[in-house]
Amino acid sequence: xTRARGLLWIAAATLRADRRGAIVNAAAACxxxxxxxxxxxxGLGVSRAVQRMFxxxxxxxxxxxxxxxxxxxxxGGRLDDDALARLAALPGAAxxxxxxxxxxxxxxxxxxxxxxxxWPAGMTLxxxxxxxxxxxxxxxxxxxxxxxxxxxxSGRAIPVLLSRRLLEIYDKTIxxxxxxxxLPPLVSVVGLELPVKVGLSIVPHRTEPRIADARLQLVxxxxxxxxxxxxxxxxxxRRLHAEWNKEDLGYTQVSVLARRPEDVPGIVAAVRRMGLSxxxxxxxxxxxxxxxxxxxxxxxxxxxxxxxALAALAIAQSLSASVRARAKEIAVLQAVGAAPSDVxxxxxxxxxxxxxxxxIVGAALAVALAALADRGAAAALPDFPFRPETFFAxxxxxxxxxxxxxxxxxxxxALAPASVAARVDPARTxx
Amino acid sequence: MIRLRxxxxxxxxxxxxxxxLRGVDLHVAPGELVAIVGPSGSGKSTLLYVAxxxxxxxxxxxxxxxxxxxxxxxxxxxxxxxxxxxxVFQSFNLLHGLTAAENVMLPGxxxxxxxxxxxxxxxxxxxxxxxxxxxxxxxxxxxRLSGGERQRVAxxxxxxxxxxxxxxxxxxxxxxxxxxxxxIQQFAALARAGLSVLVVTHEERVSRAASRVLHLAEGRLx
Numbered sequence: 001x002t003r004a005r006g007l008l009w010i011a012a013a014t015l016r017a018d019r020r021g022a023i024v025n026a027a028a029a030c031x032x033x034x035x036x037x038x039x040x041x042x043g044l045g046v047s048r049a050v051q052r053m054f055x056x057x058x059x060x061x062x063x064x065x066x067x068x069x070x071x072x073x074x075x076g077g078r079l080d081d082d083a084l085a086r087l088a089a090l091p092g093a094a095x096x097x098x099x100x101x102x103x104x105x106x107x108x109x110x111x112x113x114x115x116x117x118x119w120p121a122g123m124t125l126x127x128x129x130x131x132x133x134x135x136x137x138x139x140x141x142x143x144x145x146x147x148x149x150x151x152x153x154s155g156r157a158i159p160v161l162l163s164r165r166l167l168e169i170y171d172k173t174i175x176x177x178x179x180x181x182x183l184p185p186l187v188s189v190v191g192l193e194l195p196v197k198v199g200l201s202i203v204p205h206r207t208e209p210r211i212a213d214a215r216l217q218l219v220x221x222x223x224x225x226x227x228x229x230x231x232x233x234x235x236x237x238r239r240l241h242a243e244w245n246k247e248d249l250g251y252t253q254v255s256v257l258a259r260r261p262e263d264v265p266g267i268v269a270a271v272r273r274m275g276l277s278x279x280x281x282x283x284x285x286x287x288x289x290x291x292x293x294x295x296x297x298x299x300x301x302x303x304x305x306x307x308x309a310l311a312a313l314a315i316a317q318s319l320s321a322s323v324r325a326r327a328k329e330i331a332v333l334q335a336v337g338a339a340p341s342d343v344x345x346x347x348x349x350x351x352x353x354x355x356x357x358x359x360i361v362g363a364a365l366a367v368a369l370a371a372l373a374d375r376g377a378a379a380a381l382p383d384f385p386f387r388p389e390t391f392f393a394x395x396x397x398x399x400x401x402x403x404x405x406x407x408x409x410x411x412x413x414a415l416a417p418a419s420v421a422a423r424v425d426p427a428r429t430x431x
Numbered sequence: 432m433i434r435l436r437x438x439x440x441x442x443x444x445x446x447x448x449x450x451x452l453r454g455v456d457l458h459v460a461p462g463e464l465v466a467i468v469g470p471s472g473s474g475k476s477t478l479l480y481v482a483x484x485x486x487x488x489x490x491x492x493x494x495x496x497x498x499x500x501x502x503x504x505x506x507x508x509x510x511x512x513x514x515x516x517x518x519v520f521q522s523f524n525l526l527h528g529l530t531a532a533e534n535v536m537l538p539g540x541x542x543x544x545x546x547x548x549x550x551x552x553x554x555x556x557x558x559x560x561x562x563x564x565x566x567x568x569x570x571x572x573x574x575r576l577s578g579g580e581r582q583r584v585a586x587x588x589x590x591x592x593x594x595x596x597x598x599x600x601x602x603x604x605x606x607x608x609x610x611x612x613x614x615i616q617q618f619a620a621l622a623r624a625g626l627s628v629l630v631v632t633h634e635e636r637v638s639r640a641a642s643r644v645l646h647l648a649e650g651r652l653x
Binding site: 003006017161334336337340344430 | 520524528530537538542598
């Protein structure tokens with residue numbers, strides 16, 4: 001056994017001897033740890049929920065045509081192949097993916113085939129759609145499916161992608177409001193086919209002279225698809241525009257993928273110099289909510305740190321009183337061989353053990369409180385879109401932080417009492 | 432072995448220096464039990480704490496267990512107390528939160544370098560308690576022991592690390608006559624076993640068992 005273990009044994013025995021004081025000190029550390037872990041876990045959990053709600057890609061810049069006046073003055077404004085090539089060549093840009101809004105009306109007169117559904121009699125669902133470059137959404141296409149234009153007269157279904165968030169909104173908002181069935185839980189909607197009529201519009205005078213039957217097949221869910229739009233392959237949209245004699249108006253939007261998030265500001269500035277605009281609506285919303293969550297979490301974490309500091313002060317005061325009361329015992333320890341440095345270490349170890357014990361219990365308490373809060377939220381809050389299963393996130397590092405911070409705070413609180421203990425004069429105290 | 436030469440010590444009281452020890456010379460050889468007697472306040476305890484490396488604020492030369500205290504660091508003094516000096520106090524000075532065995536273990540826990548693990552140390556402590564006749568009291572807290580038993584626990588603690596010097600400050604002061612006499616006989620036996628035993632007391636009965644009896648008065652030994 002080393003002397004360090006001996007000192008540890010003595011510190012533990014001292015705490016055992018003064019159980020009440022040790023429990024009070026550990027409770028102070030426990031409170032600090034519990035609040036720190038609870039608030040940080042809440043911040044992380046809410047951040048995760050916000051990311052689900054606004055899954056903006058930090059590297060994507062959404063470019064839209066500039067306003068007519070500004071575009072004319074700067075010699076740009078239109079999103080054509082030339083603008084696309086220039087956007088792809090911007091410093092910091094990894095790629096540019098064009099989008100074209102489908103201007104041929106698309107409507108579903110019935111439910112998807114293959115699932116029983118209470119489709120209201122006579123209802124026709126107008127489907128807004130956009131053509132996107134397959135490369136932009138390649139990672140979201142379910143294996144075994146393809147996101148390529150099937151070509152004219154092939155008889156194959158047109159592959160489509162849906163926003164992942166639309167399903168959540170449908171389940172939590174649209175289905176209850178319309179009184180229709182929710183999507184069956186744990187059943188994948190990928191692969192479903194929806195019969196549609198191309199050229200049919202529910203808006204008077206917008207129906208095309210020619211209406212053709214087609215089928216859409218859902219091949220995946222993507223966060224890169226606008227929430228209320230169906231995404232078709234860009235080539236399909238171009239083909240439909242050609243078949244229905246629609247004029248080429250260029251691209252409606254281009255998604256520029258930056259190499260790194262740090263490249264985004266430079267790309268945004270360059271886009272504006274080209275006379276184009278940047279659609280920052282969703283990104284700004286995500287950033288605003290993210291900032292609010294970050295600031296709130298920071299404030300709560302600061303409060304928790306302040307509680308840890310108060311715990312350190314309480315431990316300092318308690319240990320100081322304990323050291324004063326134990327002066328004779330400290331002198332006895334010196335008489336049997338403890339050096340002043342040993343006495344200092346024993347008191348610091350007492351603080352560390354109290355802090356560690358409080359931290360472990362506090363972290364566990366925070367997890368239990370979070371479970372209670374989740375249960376309360378599940379009972380009290382309505383089932384709104386993107387409502388998370390839990391409002392808390394407990395990564396491993398958070399539990400470690402919850403234990404280490406109160407332990408460090410307790411050791412800092414023990415510094416002054418340890419110094420006082422080390423200065424006990426054994427000869428004078430024992431006389 | 433204890434050797435003090437010209438040891439002088441003063442206390443400051445109300446801004447003036449009050450001499451307690453005035454050039455004390457003392458030699459206690461191995462196997463010798465020396466009793467220092469004198470009235471209360473004569474400086475007996477101070478002399479003991481100087482010899483026990485607990486008090487460093489003195490003038491003169493002091494050598495204990497072959498180690499000169501002059502210029503010895505705090506760590507060096509603590510190591511000397513731990514390895515070579517055993518203390519027995521009038522008020523026993525046991526730690527109340529620990530059991531008798533745990534009190535006896537303390538010097539072993541503070542030992543420098545590698546030493547016994549806690550279970551082995553506890554076994555040694557129980558053996559030391561057995562030697563002073565307290566084997567069955569190992570798990571008792573001091574509050575449940577009589578005065579004589581507490582003093583025997585203190586002796587077991589002092590002897591755990593097999594010291595070369597035993598210093599006792601009024602060891603029979605809180606004991607009844609029979610228990611005190613047994614304690615004195617125990618010190619005499621330890622001296623015969625080769626320890627240098629220095630006992631300060633104001634009780635004349637201690638001197639009957641001592642090899643030599645020295646009188647401390649007005650800071651001087653005679």
